[in-house]
Amino acid sequence: MSYIELENVSFNWPRGERVLAGINLEIEKQETLALVGANGSGKTTLARLILGLLQPSRGRVMLEGKPVGDYTLAARGRKVGYVLQNPEQQFFAQDSAEEIGFALRYRGYTPEQIEVRVAEMLKLFELEDYAATFPFHLSQGEKQRLALAAVMAPGPDFLILDEPITGLDWLRKKRLGTILERVRAEGIGFLLICHDREFGLGLADRQLTLEGGRLV
Ligand SMILES: Nc1ncnc2c1ncn2[C@@H]1O[C@H](COP(=O)(O)OP(=O)(O)OP(=O)(O)O)[C@@H](O)[C@H]1O
Numbered sequence: 348m349s350y351i352e353l354e355n356v357s358f359n360w361p362r363g364e365r366v367l368a369g370i371n372l373e374i375e376k377q378e379t380l381a382l383v384g385a386n387g388s389g390k391t392t393l394a395r396l397i398l399g400l401l402q403p404s405r406g407r408v409m410l411e412g413k414p415v416g417d418y419t420l421a422a423r424g425r426k427v428g429y430v431l432q433n434p435e436q437q438f439f440a441q442d443s444a445e446e447i448g449f450a451l452r453y454r455g456y457t458p459e460q461i462e463v464r465v466a467e468m469l470k471l472f473e474l475e476d477y478a479a480t481f482p483f484h485l486s487q488g489e490k491q492r493l494a495l496a497a498v499m500a501p502g503p504d505f506l507i508l509d510e511p512i513t514g515l516d517w518l519r520k521k522r523l524g525t526i527l528e529r530v531r532a533e534g535i536g537f538l539l540i541c542h543d544r545e546f547g548l549g550l551a552d553r554q555l556t557l558e559g560g561r562l563v
């Protein structure tokens with residue numbers, strides 16, 4: 348049994364537009380994958396299917412041997428962390444520290460443990476100077492890093508990162524690459540959706556390409 352399994356998954360929008368057709372995919376827990384494909388090829392749709400945020404029109408998506416829909420949203424979130432294509436869509440807190448610490452409060456962390464974990468994440472993602480900053484006031488690179496920090500804080504098994512390098516200059520890209528190398532070294536697997544083949548390949552055990560609704 349693989350950690351994530353897609354069995355003959357197809358997806359059409361309600362009006363019938365086909366996005367994905369007969370996708371078979373097995374992902375191991377500690378595997379790192381790069382997913383590339385043209386705009387509109389269905390990369391985000393595939394991510395949302397894996398997360399159980401969309402239901403396949405045909406086929407099924409399994410997470411640790413159970414249909415992903417059988418888990419509560421919270422249980423899924425503990426397993427697979429999702430960094431949205433537009434990180435602003437996931438921000439809600441007044442400052443970066445709260446953005447990172449929020450999820451921990453509901454996971455049984457004590458206030459002291461939260462403080463330690465938030466500090467650890469701020470350091471790892473080079474955001475120490477922005478602990479008190481309103482997330483929307485951060486630069487694009489800082490927003491991407493904060494979104495990843497917030498998703499990683501509670502320690503999910505696996506990450507789905509939807510185009511995390513969009514809008515980053517080469518230096519920020521390189522920094523994020525270094526951070527993802529560390530994530531990989533810690534044994535946390537990820538699916539990295541990314542237009543930059545070179546960036547993706549450098550970090551991934553395997554590359555997937557979506558074309559015409561299929562993985563090629
Ligand atoms: N809510 C929706 N209703 C109908 N069609 C949609 C909806 N959301 C997306 N689509 C269409 O589904 C297809 C796949 O979209 P998706 O967002 O998965 O592509 P993508 O590969 O992530 O693209 P990008 O590289 O631009 O992020 C596109 O043709 C898109 O226009």
Ligand SMILES: [Mg+2]
Pocket residue numbers: 390391392432509
């Ligand atoms: Mg997308």
